[in-house]
Amino acid sequence: MRAAILRAYGATPEIGEFPEPGVPDIGQVAVDVVVAGLNPVDVSLASGVFYAGPPPVPSVVGREGVGRTAGGHLVYFDGPIAPFGSCAERALIDATAQFPVPDGLDPAIAVCLGISGLAAWLALEWRARVQPGETVLVLGASGVVGLIAVQAARLLGAGRVVAAARSASGLERARAAGADATVRLGQPGDLPDALRAAAHGGADVLIDPLWGEPAAAALEALNPGGRAVQLGQAAGPSATLTSSTIRGRMLTILGHTNFAAPVDVKAAAFGRMAAHALAGELTVEVERLPLAEIGDAWARLQRSANRKLVLVPGN
Secondary structure (H helix, E strand, C coil): CEEEEECCCCCCCEEEECCCCCCCCCCEEEEEEEEEECCHHHHHHHCCCCCCCCCCCCEECCCEEEEECCCCCEEEEECCCCCCCCCECEEEEECCCEEECCCCCCHHHHHHCCHHHHHHHHHHHHHCCCCCCCEEEEECCCCHHHHHHHHHHHHCCCCEEEEEECCHHHHHHHHHCCCCEEEECCCCCCHHHHHHHHCCCCEEEEEECCCHHHHHHHHHCEEEEEEEEECCCCCCCCCCCCHHHHHHCCCEEEECCHHHCCHHHHHHHHHHHHHHHHCCCCCCCEEEEEHHHHHHHHHHHHCCCCCEEEEECCC
């Protein structure tokens, strides 16, 4: 079968022929891949130094996709069984880690609700337990996770949503997605003051896929008792925090990774997002690319594409 193959850690995947999955073992399912989603975690895994451990080489890249089962049903899947990743014509998946895709939902949108969507939705609903009327501050709001988080905060009842990012055009998209106010990162001036002003005095919940200096500033803009959910390190692996910021405001810092979320929690959240997407209440900008363009897609992923890149094996 045609597949995007990782042949060495740190290398760009290349198109080639890879053995198809054989007869699935008990608890496994083979699917025909309709679309495969690309994510920054794919690059991290391919580097060979990801904290969850390196994939085997050679192997097919891709952590998520939408596939068609032997019975003709469309399902979303993540964490395909190595060495069969999602960026191929067929994949091998865990039978307990597949979520039904509702009739009428574009498979390319469905795959956006997986790794990216769950990171945003679960950070708000499951980790921060956002309450109706609270103010939510989203860092990195120009990226896929951030833009979904802006919409998810509104759908979960937030009273005010503040989007912060470096990209002016990305902030325009965030405002169109439902942000009440935006803050441009990397500009002169006092960032905590700017974030507090945009939040009308302070935020109750922080969604942070950046870490680094932006996170340190955003923590200072949280209200007493505020909760910060840490999702990633796009702005750097370390941040300098003051003790008084955390203890003086009685802040709570929560880590989140989809890997650690129970399957039933992820399945329920995926179903809720899918319903909102079908109703037109949750949208994602998608760019479809043929599988043969994995090299270009990989390079764009490393530069931050600011939209969801989806590979179509059939093209």
